[in-house]
Amino acid sequence: MAVLEFKNVTKHYGKVEALKNVSFETIDGEFLVILGPSGAGKTTTLKITCGLVNPTEGSVFLDGQDITKFPPYSRNISMTFETYSLYPHMTVFDNMAYPLRSKKGEFTEDVIKERVVTIAKMLHIDPLLDRFPSEASGGQKQRIALGRTMVRKPEIYLLDEPLAHLDAKIRVELREEFHKIEELQKTTTVYVTHDYIEALSLGDRIMIMNEGKLLQIGTPEEIFERPVNYEVARQVGQPAINAVECEVVKEGKGPALRSVEEPDCVFSLNSEQQSFFKQYDKNRLLLGIRPKNIGLKPVKDADEHDGIIDVFQPLGSEGVLTSNIGKLSIVGLIDPEAKVKHDQKVKLYVDTKAMYFFDNETMKNLML
Amino acid sequence: MNQKQIKIVKYLALFLLAIFVIFTLFPIYWTFNTSFKTMGEVNNIPPTFIPKNPTVRPYVAIFGKKMATKAIMSSFIISVSSTILSVIIGSLAGYAFARWPNRAGGDNLSFWILSIRMFPPVAAVLPIFFIFNLFALTDTYISLIITYLIFNLPLAVWLMMMFFGDVPVELEQASYVDGYTPLRTFLKVTLPLVKPGLVSVTILCWIFSWNEFLFAYVLVGSRVKTFPLIFPALAVGSTNYWNQVCALAVLVIIPPIVLFIILRKYMVRGLSLGVVKG
Numbered sequence: 001m002a003v004l005e006f007k008n009v010t011k012h013y014g015k016v017e018a019l020k021n022v023s024f025e026t027i028d029g030e031f032l033v034i035l036g037p038s039g040a041g042k043t044t045t046l047k048i049t050c051g052l053v054n055p056t057e058g059s060v061f062l063d064g065q066d067i068t069k070f071p072p073y074s075r076n077i078s079m080t081f082e083t084y085s086l087y088p089h090m091t092v093f094d095n096m097a098y099p100l101r102s103k104k105g106e107f108t109e110d111v112i113k114e115r116v117v118t119i120a121k122m123l124h125i126d127p128l129l130d131r132f133p134s135e136a137s138g139g140q141k142q143r144i145a146l147g148r149t150m151v152r153k154p155e156i157y158l159l160d161e162p163l164a165h166l167d168a169k170i171r172v173e174l175r176e177e178f179h180k181i182e183e184l185q186k187t188t189t190v191y192v193t194h195d196y197i198e199a200l201s202l203g204d205r206i207m208i209m210n211e212g213k214l215l216q217i218g219t220p221e222e223i224f225e226r227p228v229n230y231e232v233a234r235q236v237g238q239p240a241i242n243a244v245e246c247e248v249v250k251e252g253k254g255p256a257l258r259s260v261e262e263p264d265c266v267f268s269l270n271s272e273q274q275s276f277f278k279q280y281d282k283n284r285l286l287l288g289i290r291p292k293n294i295g296l297k298p299v300k301d302a303d304e305h306d307g308i309i310d311v312f313q314p315l316g317s318e319g320v321l322t323s324n325i326g327k328l329s330i331v332g333l334i335d336p337e338a339k340v341k342h343d344q345k346v347k348l349y350v351d352t353k354a355m356y357f358f359d360n361e362t363m364k365n366l367m368l
Numbered sequence: 369m370n371q372k373q374i375k376i377v378k379y380l381a382l383f384l385l386a387i388f389v390i391f392t393l394f395p396i397y398w399t400f401n402t403s404f405k406t407m408g409e410v411n412n413i414p415p416t417f418i419p420k421n422p423t424v425r426p427y428v429a430i431f432g433k434k435m436a437t438k439a440i441m442s443s444f445i446i447s448v449s450s451t452i453l454s455v456i457i458g459s460l461a462g463y464a465f466a467r468w469p470n471r472a473g474g475d476n477l478s479f480w481i482l483s484i485r486m487f488p489p490v491a492a493v494l495p496i497f498f499i500f501n502l503f504a505l506t507d508t509y510i511s512l513i514i515t516y517l518i519f520n521l522p523l524a525v526w527l528m529m530m531f532f533g534d535v536p537v538e539l540e541q542a543s544y545v546d547g548y549t550p551l552r553t554f555l556k557v558t559l560p561l562v563k564p565g566l567v568s569v570t571i572l573c574w575i576f577s578w579n580e581f582l583f584a585y586v587l588v589g590s591r592v593k594t595f596p597l598i599f600p601a602l603a604v605g606s607t608n609y610w611n612q613v614c615a616l617a618v619l620v621i622i623p624p625i626v627l628f629i630i631l632r633k634y635m636v637r638g639l640s641l642g643v644v645k646g
Binding site for chain 2: 047050051052071072073077078079081083085087088089098099102103148152
């Protein structure tokens with residue numbers, strides 16, 4: 001049972017504001033992924049949680065107890081570092097046994113050995129136990145670091161970009177394993193990454209951060225389907241969401257959106273969206289369309305546009321199509337085996353249901 | 369450059385190295401050689417390169433002199449005490465300068481410590497003598513221990529500061545999160561990683577204290593003597609006992625050589641390479 005709570009936490013490093021008034025609460029036993037670009041304040045959040053960094057303002061609670069002033073060694077929170085931080089002068093076994101030996105006499109050497117070997121077998125590093133960390137590969141080092149985190153039973157696991165420095169194949173392998181490791185699934189885990197696929201794959205909930213601010217916290221579906229603002233929509237999804245600055249035109253068959261950059265391109269709206277824009281009192285907005293909702297095949301409620309293909313990148317499981325509607329450049333996802341070429345004239349279909357509308361100044365999602 | 373020229377350069381380099389080796393090893397060889405000669409053979413002209421009648425008399429004579437054995441013991445006590453203190457204080461200060469440069473006094477303080485090493489010791493020897501005299505500390509172990517400590521600390525602090533600076537802070541942070549207090553982290557993680565630094569500092573401090581002559585000559589001399597003060601006593605007078613001088617010299621270079629051989633493998637750097645990231 002462990003619920004972590006941040007209450008109005010702010011952290012300054014000199015003049016730099018790393019965290020700005022961040023408040024959130026975990027659910028007991030959940031896998032919470034913090035997603036954001038570098039400098040978002042993700043690692044600072046973890047370091048404040050484990051006590052390596054003291055917040056400038058605000059408090060941290062663990063199960064309702066204020067732990068803000070507790071030193072790291074008296075919080076029962078374990079963490080793997082982005083850089084692994086294995087002790088080079090100790091064998092893999094001693095590295096993993098290290099947390100268990102922190103309080104003299106807490107565990108006998110037999111108990112320690114049993115626990116280390118169990119975890120090592122689970123992580124497939126049992127043949128390495130007598131070696132030194134310098135003799136292990138990158139993926140193995142990451143497993144050893146994980147093993148050291150998991151040998152004791154902490155209230156919370158903190159994982160700081162555990163897959164960031166591994167090559168693609170091992171990254172996918174380990175990501176799958178995270179799903180299977182019971183300890184991580186049962187215990188509250190806070191996982192930091194800048195990779196939205198990791199976030200969507202692993203997170204029970206995702207917390208999006210940028211420039212020290214918490215933007216949104218919610219399930220992967222919520223984050224993907226109902227982003228609170230343009231920044232959240234931009235961070236989740238690859239290729240990134242298309243953003244078209246539009247003005248509302250209230251002529252003819254009810255409201256529609258006309259691109260500011262390319263006035264010939266008008267996006268029509270379905271009836272629900274039209275009734276919203278009848279009430280909308282501003283003129284401008286930012287229209288967001290995910291690439292997966294732009295294609296060459298007609299779908300129900302699709303809005304049709306004349307486009308010219310600029311670049312097509314077949315990537316195996318999907319094809320990234322960059323095309324121009326007049327001066328407007330739009331990215332769509334299509335069948336990777338599609339036979340298209342540069343400068344070809346095509347009909348582009350935009351799924352009107354899947355359009356997002358953001359305020360062009362505050363960048364907030366207008367439909368929420 | 370063609371093959372021939374490369375060869376010429378190679379032989380030239382070997383030739384220069386050979387001269388260097390002879391230049392540095394010859395005095396040691398000659399000391400060793402002389403220490404086994406009788407007084408008669410020492411003064412032979414031309415000199416003999418291998419003793420005709422090797423004898424251990426000079427060594428027996430040195431061991432028979434209470435003054436000499438006592439001086440070697442005194443040298444041990446003074447140099448070992450001063451070295452232990454230098455390593456302890458140097459590590460703690462070096463750690464503080466490496467981790468919290470501002471709280472430890474900043475660049476100016478650490479540079480001031482280093483600057484102690486920059487002025488010639490001979491300029492300080494008289495003031496130091498008067499200060500110790502004021503406290504009635506001349507001719508005591510403690511005066512030399514303190515003096516050697518002062519001159520060893522800059523080296524100890526700076527070397528340890530650099531070694532500690534190379535230990536990633538994240539290793540210490542990981543240890544805190546693993547449940548260790550800062551003191552236990554220092555002992556379990558940080559200190560073992562700077563072992564090569566500790567060894568280098570130990571050797572350098574000890575050799576300085578072991579061989580030092582100037583301060584010993586001024587600060588002590590009657591009740592307390594270190595071995596460097598014995599040499600003039602053997603060599604000055606109506607007869608110069610060169611064979612005994614050399615025997616004493618051979619005896620006192622043995623401990624540094626043994627120490628160096630034992631500790632050499634720990635001086636190898638690189639333990640901390642590949643710690644962080646793959």
